[in-house]
Amino acid sequence: MRYPFYFLLFILVLALTLPAVAQNYTLSGMVRAAATGEALIGATVAVPGLKTGTTTNENGFYTLSLPQGSHVVQASYIGYDASSNTVTVSENNLTLNFSLSPATTELQVVEIEAMTLRQKLNDTRMSVETLTSKEAKLLPALFGEVDLIKTLQLKPGVQSGGEGSSGLYVRGGGPDQNLVLLDDALIYNPSHLFGFFSVFNSDAVKSVELYKGGFPSQFGGRLSSVVDVEMTEGNNERIQATGGLGLISSRLTLDGPIVKDKATFLISGRRTYVDVFTRQLNRLNEDKKDYNPIPDYYFYDLNGKFSYKLGEKDELSLSSYWGRDFFTFRDDDFRFGFDWGNSMANLNWRHKYNDRLYSNTSAGITSYKYTINNEIDIFSFKLTSDIEDYTLKTDFDLFLSGGHSLKFGASATRHNFTVGRLNFDSEDNSQSFGAGSKYNATEFGAYISDDYQVNAQLSLNYGLRFSGFNNGKTYFALEPRIAAKYNLTENTSLKGSFANMMQYVHLIANSGASLPTDIWYPSSASVKPQRSQQVAAGISHLFGNGQFLVTNEVYYKWMERQIDFRDGANLFVNDDLEAEFLFGKGKSYGTEAYIEKIKGKTTGWVGYTLSWTYRKFNSENPEEAINDGKWFPTRYDRRHDISVVLLHQLSKRINLTGAFTYGTGNAYSLPVARFAFQDVQGQRSSVVPVYSERNGFRLEPNHRLDLGLVLKLKPKRGAADLTFSVYNAYNRRNPYFVYFDQLEDEATGQITKFQGKQVSLFPTIPSVTYNFKF
Template sequence: MIGSNTAFFRYVCFLFVFVFFSSSFETIAQDISQVSGQVFDGESGEPLPGAAIYWENQPSRGTVTDQDGFFSLPVASLPNNLNISFLGYKLAVRSFKNKDELVDLKFFLSPEEVSLSEVVVSERRQDYNVKSTAIGKNEISGDELRRIPALFGEVDLLRSIQLLPGVNTAGEGTTGLFVRGGSSDQNLIQIDGAPIYNPSHFFGFFSVFNPDAVSDVALYKGNIPANFGGRASSLIDISLKEGNTQKIRGSGGIGSISSRLTVDGPLFSEDASFLISARRTYADIFLGLSSNESLKDNQLYFYDLSGKLMWRNGEKNKFTFSTYYGSDFLGLAEQFGLGWNNWINSFEWDRQINDKLFLDVTAYYSFYKYKITVTDEDNGFDWSNYFSESGGKVALTYIPRENTELKFGVHSQLYYFAPVDLQFSDSENIQPFESTTRIGFQNSFFIAGNAELTEKLSVEAGLRWSAYQQIGDGVNYIYENGDPTIDGVVSDTLNYNFGERMQFFDGLEPRVAMRYLLTDGLALKGSYNRNYQYIQVASNSSAGLPIDRWIPAGKYIEPIRSDQVSVGVFKNLNDNKWELSLEGYYRDFRNIIDLKQNADVLFKDNVETEILTGDGWAYGLEFLLRKNVGKTTGWLSYTWSRTYRKIEGINKGLPYNPRFDRPHDLSLVLTHEINDRLSFSGTFVYTTGVAVTFPVGSYVLDNQRLPIYDEYRNQSRFPDYHRMDLSLTLKNKDKGRWWKGSWNFSVYNAYGRKNPFSYEFTDIMNNDIQFDSSDGLEVFSQRPGVVKTYLFGILPSVTYNFTF
């Protein structure tokens, strides 16, 4: 390990020396054969990603701006005109006579005064679906998110992602994502480069992302770029908006269960901006007004705060700082309380060293904490835990020529899992429980590049090497049989000091994707991806809970390895107005964990005694038809997929389906602008029911009927799930005032489908499922039965949205 640490130290030193001295050689390194600059929105001052830049006499050899509005283009013969175009904006043309004029270029585009109700800014070019090497990638803009009908009128990012092909859920009312056969903990969800470990409010009913603060979101489920890693299944990359640099503006909404407010604008000058966004529920206020004493003293709320600062130091340096804090709390009178918090910070420095070389530096800190309190003299307890990830990434991007890019860098991560702290009220008779600290340190080095080898063939390839070690302060248990899952008898304990290596893993993660143009509007793509994941969740719930136990790789639990092969056909229709794709994939998992029957991972320090390890695989076909322009937009997606696990000790060693295996998944999303003030949105979803284990019998103990389960897992299914949501948005008349408002009327589950949330196998007395024998009433009949619980019937909501 000393050798790898030394190599890491030398590499980091080299990068920082290179960066700090690069400015001294900037003039020498400048290539006068390239013209570079930045494109902005003329009204807000925000960068415009995806704007087209080309010389007037070479329209077919242009380029597009990156996510920060930067571009670099070879200089054509002068004099010449440089054209800058973007959908929904007026064409900008600037004339140049000699190369001395090609410096300090900034372009501010003005929106076209046409009948478009809004302009959607996206870093994608119109033919991106066909011309790029991207496979297994989907994007949703912040504007699209806000148009999709939502539960309780609360627009939700993760629930919107569930409408994309290849993404399944664990059931009604959850935001957990299961992407191409992977479990929910195998998704890397990050905000401006910082990971978030519990992305949900209200036990998964809502995600933590305020839609007003989100710029866009990208889902990578096929070819994940080599500069990202750490998860086996997918990457969900979320970007917060930057504040505009021209004027103060705001937006918000007052909804059925929560209200939100976002304010952004310039900070001291046009070179800096801020954005602040807040959201809070008021369910606890309504509970306090209730006349029901059993509800009056209860508490149920969440709130979150987001912020982003941006500062440009000259034309070549840009600094951003993003932060997020979210809190949830559920309290039942003075008897029970459960709360959890997320706190995330991210700092980014983007520097244009010269026309061909760009530097990106990211540092972040992600913290998650939960606490449970039960107030009782005899059986009360306080249970709390927290964990964090700190990290830094340095990446250099080199663009030697048009349509060729090379990126390389290093990413370091420190995982800290604090001991579980469990204190009992009756401390004299019950000993407090405390687990041991777990610390992981990971370094990853990556190199990636893409190039157009010919007019038809484009390749993107990368290699990532990840090295992970579990370090002290910590404990390794030694078991009598060498296998903790046999009887769990500890024969010895090995203690490690702080920083001492306990276990080491490493692996190479190759990634490659290719695109071949069959015709100008038709492409064939393929990719191969390998990913290692060194931390995973051990939980009895597939939906994800605030108290889920994260387990780092160690002596008895190896890291997950995921290999995926994808192929697809991509076609654009009707002058790029329609996008069509058909993708197939096969994914292989190694070292997947699952729990033994009746396992307990919450109150054990040596959780390896409750965990079994094996393999898994998944395969499927994904169809997507999408329309991005016009009065009617949206998409139709269909996925056929299967997911399997094979673990000795579960299902008699035979392959079985995890709960989220749902072979058929259909989603339809439509938005139609009826006129300038009125728009309609609707979604329809249909999926196969989740896989479950139903009891095969029952027995009576102490006058209670208890279920009997056999050794086979998930052999049954819930009924198929389907639902329709509708939404109507009415904008107030524009009278030229600074305040603009609109009303959104939505209906969740429009035709009242009673989709099952759970089944309870119990005794039904007097043919009444709500009969309570404790009331002292006489029991006339008693029979075994099944009680179905569903969460939502027809659920209307109203939201007032505003901007100023």
């Protein structure tokens, strides 16, 4: 497909949709929290009688196009009681505002979301998964560490890289192809400890929205998904403390008003403490001769949010995140330190020009950095890589008559890359050398989109994003996006979408894990930006008196200019990284079925994904082509993926939860042959494995059941609960990796047999966490 085609498509859609629907009138207004006056973003405003509805924008504003007559309009929001009003529509530009009161029990919280089933049915957007911290906290978690990102892996079309990993592989995309935003600011490496935990502290985060396709035009810069994480705001009522004591970490959050009804704050921290135990263990064993001390490891996160209402029309907020992982080892002669982490600060100004025009402008800094320090006697070795971004961004919402809601805006980012900065020195100056590169690049984007409610059945969201990147060479691209929804019946809707995405910065990583030493690298004269196109179609059906929503989507995604590496590529300290790159293409297709029930004492969902994901890397030098230049499945190509999640409220004090997952085993490379290698002297005699097809084998299927129980306590003050989790309840030995071992005769040292071995990571792991709020 070529751009002229996109233009034609875009013009055609515009021509089709611009004629206003003359008989419709515009109703608009705000949805706010009753107690705090906080604008509720993403609240549902529905007209059940017309089977239509919409959601509020980032300012809590909504607009609906309704025919003349009397209509019941209902507003709802997760964690709040729904509110209904009857409005008589006979003229344009009517206003109807809602104030929602907080829900009082967890059950209500879950029930309220049932309202969103109809909204989901009627939403123009497709391929979107939403999750709140409150939901995630009810579900069982590894080591009791509640993790929104890992909970997202239970949704169809989303896979983890491996057991325990918080990496997201969305519809065949890699973890570096996710646009991870925290309060609108980019987070480059959203994981701790090689991806076992995400950087999002469940107390500091309110909710997350994951877009798997049909991307709205305001998002750009990544190919495969948008992970839009929203931080919790400080409450406006009183100062409160929330926290938890867990198996491996503890959390504490303080929030409250600074100036009542004007300014609030939230400060939240989390730290692991395995290092406290390992240090103690080292101390107890320090006299033992053969004891190898365990290195120190810990991570911490700090989140902060400050909001200030300047007046009726203006609101400022400052969001920030600071997180670091530390790994240290030292003895008398040797010191090794390795630390890495993200930091982010984003200042946001929301302004209301009038009831129809809103703006949201932000200026932010985000960075990811790792440093390795190694010192021995007079010699020191230091390796640093980092990326630092300065971003200016503005978005406008303009509500027009005739059912049109325009969204337009622009953004510009200055990237500063330091790639593999190495310094090797000695105190006596006898040794000194360095390596590494610095790059500065500019990325920009501008977009316009229209959310157009054509009539009660048909709605469209179409837009165009213009993006570009400059790093010596300038790239431009047009990224058309379109999504449509058509209500076949009151309870059945059809949806379709197309999205073109560009990615200008690339993660240089050639391992299956999310390593902190992975490097972000800009597009350049010889490294062209990655591009993807995705088409998706789906059907949603509401049944069982509105209690169940079943959705089925099919998708096909093309990816161009994907990056992989030559065999044996040195990515660690290399001044000519680009010489190690191979460029190829990818494709991914599949279908996702999803049924959810959110009302009643028993709620949950069942998801099933059938998918295929492939890559192909050719090279001018056939010896360097991966898999001889033929298509091969990615490691996370998963034919079948099933997840069943159930939440049951046993009593007012006890919630039971369970999550079962099944997935086809990861595609894996294993040696098919071997030969003996003696080496020069013969002392290094060894067996050399010969690999053939890339990812030509399959590990055994992965499946496990996690169980959870939340017991509400009755403290004298505030609220508290004990959350019990059992990870892998039936102790399934899921394959983490497979290798070929050689068995030797103990007496002679001769090899007697070669044997395949499978290694698992996590057996049954029970945990308990104490959570409190006062």
